[in-house]
Amino acid sequence: MTEYTVEVVIESKPAAKDPEGETIARELLMKNGFGQVHNVRTAKMLKVKLEAENEEQAKNLAERMVRELRLANPVAHIYSINVKG
Amino acid sequence: MTVSGGNQEEPQTEGGRSHPAVRSERKIAVIRFPGSNCDLDVVHALRDVVKINCELVWHADFKGSEYAGVVLPGGFSYGDHLRAGIIAAFSPAVKEVKQMASEGKPVIGICNGFQILTESGLLPGALLKNEKLNFVCKWVSLRIDSEKSFFTKGLSGKRLELPVAHGEGRYYIEEDRLREMERNGQIVFRYAARGPEDNENPNPNGSLSNIAGVCNEQGNVVGLMPHPERACEKLLGGEDGLMLLQKFIEIADRRK
Numbered sequence: 001m002t003e004y005t006v007e008v009v010i011e012s013k014p015a016a017k018d019p020e021g022e023t024i025a026r027e028l029l030m031k032n033g034f035g036q037v038h039n040v041r042t043a044k045m046l047k048v049k050l051e052a053e054n055e056e057q058a059k060n061l062a063e064r065m066v067r068e069l070r071l072a073n074p075v076a077h078i079y080s081i082n083v084k085g
Numbered sequence: 086m087t088v089s090g091g092n093q094e095e096p097q098t099e100g101g102r103s104h105p106a107v108r109s110e111r112k113i114a115v116i117r118f119p120g121s122n123c124d125l126d127v128v129h130a131l132r133d134v135v136k137i138n139c140e141l142v143w144h145a146d147f148k149g150s151e152y153a154g155v156v157l158p159g160g161f162s163y164g165d166h167l168r169a170g171i172i173a174a175f176s177p178a179v180k181e182v183k184q185m186a187s188e189g190k191p192v193i194g195i196c197n198g199f200q201i202l203t204e205s206g207l208l209p210g211a212l213l214k215n216e217k218l219n220f221v222c223k224w225v226s227l228r229i230d231s232e233k234s235f236f237t238k239g240l241s242g243k244r245l246e247l248p249v250a251h252g253e254g255r256y257y258i259e260e261d262r263l264r265e266m267e268r269n270g271q272i273v274f275r276y277a278a279r280g281p282e283d284n285e286n287p288n289p290n291g292s293l294s295n296i297a298g299v300c301n302e303q304g305n306v307v308g309l310m311p312h313p314e315r316a317c318e319k320l321l322g323g324e325d326g327l328m329l330l331q332k333f334i335e336i337a338d339r340r341k
Contacts, residue, residue, distance in 0.1 A: 012213065016257050017291065019216050044167075069175060070204065073168065076211035076257050 001051045004058040005084040008065070010072045011043035018042055046071065055083045111338040112138035114152040116182075118173045119144075123159035123195065123314060130314040131156075135330050137337040144173070149181035153336040154191040157182070157198025159250070159312060169212065169253045170200030179205050191235040191336065192306045193329075196251055199298065199308030208299055208308045209266060210258035215251070216291025222250040224322070225289050225311060227297050228277035233270035234300035234307045236329045244277065245325035247311035249289055254310040256292040256299070263294060274298035274309050 012018050018041050025040035048065070052058035062081045066072050072079040113131055117124045124141055131139035140152075149155065163172035173179060179201065186192050186207055194202040202208040215221060224246055232241040258266070266272055274297040276287040288295045290310070298309025313326025 015259070016213060017216060019218055019291075020214070023218075070171060071167070073171075073204065073211050075203075075209070075259070076213060 001053060004050055004052055004055065006048045006050060006058055006062040007082045007084065008046040008048060008062055008071060008079060009043050009082070010046070010066075010077050010079045011041055012076055013078055016076055058083045110138075110151055111153050111336060112140060112151075113154045113156065113333050113337050114140055114142045114147065114149075115156045115158055116142055116144050116147050116178055117158070118160070118162035118176070118178070120162045120164055121158050121160035121197070123197075123312065126312075127156050127158045127195070127314040130317040130326070130330055131333065131337075132340060134317045134327065135333065136340045137333055138340060139337070144176055144178035147178040147181055149185040149190075152185070152190075154333055155182055155185055155193075157192070157194040157201050158314075159196030159198060162197055162201065165197075165253070168200075168204065170197060170202075170204040173197075173201045174205035179207075183207060186301070186306045189303065189305050191333070193236060194306075194308040195312055195314065196249075196254075196310055199310055200253065202306060202308040207306050208301055209262060209271070210256055210296075210299060212253050212310070213255040213257050214253050215255050215289075218252075220250070220252040221254070221289045223248065223289065225249050225276055225297070226279045226283070226287055227274050227311060229273065230275050231270040231273045231300070233304040234273045235305050236307050236332045237273055238332065240328060243328070244279075245328065246279075246316065246323050247313055247326055248315045248322075249311045251290070251310055254290040254292065256294075256296040256310075258293065266299065269302055270304075271299050271302065272296055273300050273307060274311070 021040040021042045025037050029037040115124050115127045128141050200212050203210050227245050229237050229240045229243045232238050275295040276297050278287050300307045313329045316323040316326035
């Protein structure tokens, strides 16, 4: 068994407003010299350390956590999972 | 003639109402989670103002079969970690609440209780951070848009003033589900102007379609962000919350 760090990133669906991201984009970045910025979406990231046989199993475990315990709310969120060594 | 103990199994439907098949004792539970903080307010409103039997129960001790109805009160269960309501939604107490809901018993979630009901899947939709990201604490004006719910029977079109106090109350659901809920009469409460001269935006948190509260398809599970228990006495600035909480009289014993 190897220890993996799995990053679970949870963000609102594109159709749901993200006022925090909008404010960061408009008030902080665009108004302070980063006019190249079009959009910011905020997200929550969980760094989960876990034991697994391999990368694929680590990813599957994280996938199950997200679905079964609703780490992401299927009504409102999308998520992505990245396994780090 | 055989005497069976089965009389308690008889559903007590009063006046042919569809709600609810009450088999348990005629009392209401208010569940306290770690971080609940409106629990005692609800208990006071039910016991001392509505004057019905009501018990405050620690979540780990809660058995749904002992109660005719249940209140999930407001507060910050489990510190709102991850998302408001999500951790309580997976507690054994909420499994009991799901069982009660499936038996048709009335369930009401207020504020954090509403968040727990959406996170547990007992109610559709989700409650996101307020549009302006601030905690809103003020009196709001509401309109009852559906009498499908146990708590709003006979009250359609009524307006009421209740306080809100929350940071994550922006109701969200996908458009096609929203239309389906509207067709089913599941949109129970909407933030609404106080009258024709009121030009202020009535929506305190950016909720979709001004939604303040919804119910399940059967109408026995209801959630709302405003606090009826904080508006049950003139001393508190209003009594409009009573018309909702008084519906419990139908299923609970009166106190003297």
